Amino acid sequence: MKKPVYLDYAATTPVDPAVADAMVAHLTLDGVFGNPASRSHAYGWQAEAAAEGARGEVAALIGADPREIVWTSGATESNNLALKGVMEGQAPGHIVTSAIEHKAVLDTCAWLETQGHQVTYLVPDAEGCITRAQVEAALTGNTRLVSLMLVNNELGVVTDVASIGAMLRERGVLFHVDAAQAAGKMPVSVSGLQVDLMSFSAHKVYGPKGVGALYVRRSPDVVVRPQIHGGGHERGMRSGTLATHQLVGMGAAFALAAEHLSVEAERLEQLRTRFLDTVLAVPGVVLNGSGAARVPGIMNLSFEGLEGEALMLGLRELAVSSGSACASASLAPSYVLKALGRSDEQAHSALRFSFGRFTTEAEVGFAAGLVAQVVVQLRNARGNRRAL
Ligand SMILES: *Cc1c(COP(=O)(O)O)cnc(C)c1O
Numbered sequence: 001m002k003k004p005v006y007l008d009y010a011a012t013t014p015v016d017p018a019v020a021d022a023m024v025a026h027l028t029l030d031g032v033f034g035n036p037a038s039r040s041h042a043y044g045w046q047a048e049a050a051a052e053g054a055r056g057e058v059a060a061l062i063g064a065d066p067r068e069i070v071w072t073s074g075a076t077e078s079n080n081l082a083l084k085g086v087m088e089g090q091a092p093g094h095i096v097t098s099a100i101e102h103k104a105v106l107d108t109c110a111w112l113e114t115q116g117h118q119v120t121y122l123v124p125d126a127e128g129c130i131t132r133a134q135v136e137a138a139l140t141g142n143t144r145l146v147s148l149m150l151v152n153n154e155l156g157v158v159t160d161v162a163s164i165g166a167m168l169r170e171r172g173v174l175f176h177v178d179a180a181q182a183a184g185k186m187p188v189s190v191s192g193l194q195v196d197l198m199s200f201s202a203h204k205v206y207g208p209k210g211v212g213a214l215y216v217r218r219s220p221d222v223v224v225r226p227q228i229h230g231g232g233h234e235r236g237m238r239s240g241t242l243a244t245h246q247l248v249g250m251g252a253a254f255a256l257a258a259e260h261l262s263v264e265a266e267r268l269e270q271l272r273t274r275f276l277d278t279v280l281a282v283p284g285v286v287l288n289g290s291g292a293a294r295v296p297g298i299m300n301l302s303f304e305g306l307e308g309e310a311l312m313l314g315l316r317e318l319a320v321s322s323g324s325a326c327a328s329a330s331l332a333p334s335y336v337l338k339a340l341g342r343s344d345e346q347a348h349s350a351l352r353f354s355f356g357r358f359t360t361e362a363e364v365g366f367a368a369g370l371v372a373q374v375v376v377q378l379r380n381a382r383g384n385r386r387a388l
Helices: 017-024 044-061 075-087 104-113 130-139 160-172 243-277 306-316 335-339 345-347 361-385
Strands: 069-072 094-098 117-122 143-149 172-179 195-200 214-215 284-289 298-303 350-356
Touching: 017 243, 044 069, 044 243, 069 075, 069 350, 075 195, 075 214, 094 104, 104 143, 104 214, 117 130, 117 160, 130 143, 130 160, 143 160, 172 345, 195 284, 195 306, 243 298, 243 361, 306 335, 306 350, 335 345, 345 350
Parallel strands: 094 117, 094 143, 143 172, 172 195
Antiparallel strands: 069 214, 195 214, 284 298, 298 350
16 A cells, blocks of 8 residues: 655654664664663763763754753653652642643643642633733742743644743743754754753654653752652653663754754745645635744644544545644544634644655645645535535
8 A cells, every 4th residue: 555645744753864873873782782871881981972972962952051951751751850840749839831732741730730739721812822921920929830832733833932931030930841843843042042941852853752851951940850760860850771772863863953954944834835825725724823923844724614534534645633643542622722712613624734854845736736625525525415
């Protein structure tokens, strides 16, 4: 069977072949396989050098000091470590987040509520934006942490994190940002954005699954208590033998991302224009979050009067998703679109298309033509059924 065209880069990306090569060189006897914590021989020293080199590459993409990077198993763990690490075991405090965060933030907040903490879930406007004024109005004397995502994984909408960060720094409130969908897609600078904690994942940036990082600003104000104990790795914040090949993969992926960033953003912008020109010309097709600042690779479209699931059946030659991969196991409509004020019907009629490094113009042309054709066909079929 011919594989469908992959248009689901927001769910995960293929590992770049150069990244895979770098990883393979850190596994076998003839490669760098040692334990980075082995201090008594060259195998350990080489592995440590590889891990530290990768740490430097991740830090470089986001303008951090390498000592501010804590390795994790992915952005899910990074979000857990940031939120629980700041709040857990402390006197009850208040967190501000939003209703359109990734489940790794929302479920962690729900758990912290069971531990006596209070959480405010900000509701975005109809375009998916959370504003600085909204965040400021939600702060109480007891607010310890604000957690917002930089780029929303379902919509591609960008939060004005720089302005919110400046306000929070002034107010002395810690700021965590989930940047899993931002890294490699737009410039990200931890100092420019004035964040204290920031989550990253390798597999959204052409690196391997199962590795990520948490940026922890070096300051006595930013204290993150470990969630995984043993061995005292990562300055005590996250124990466990460093997975050298995974770290090298993430480092290589982030270095490549820095190289590709500006050219790639422009190319994706062109592909997006080409796609939307065709698809939005079909009546009743709406781009969700169109009025907001967005990254070019992620497009969430609602198809008035049609079921996303029926549409996907007609689009079997395309690999796309309804909502996010994490939520699509359930048949409930996207909680993100619901938070934007869309009806169940509108939320059910949405599909996410996401483009990336290996998406070609021919693929986008094919996808756009197919979507337009299938939407018209489904509408006609419905019309005919009505007429009978
Ligand atoms: C993918 C994603 C995550 C989870 O990252 P994993 O590395 O898969 O755990 C968290 N937040 C956002 C915004 C994501 O897109």
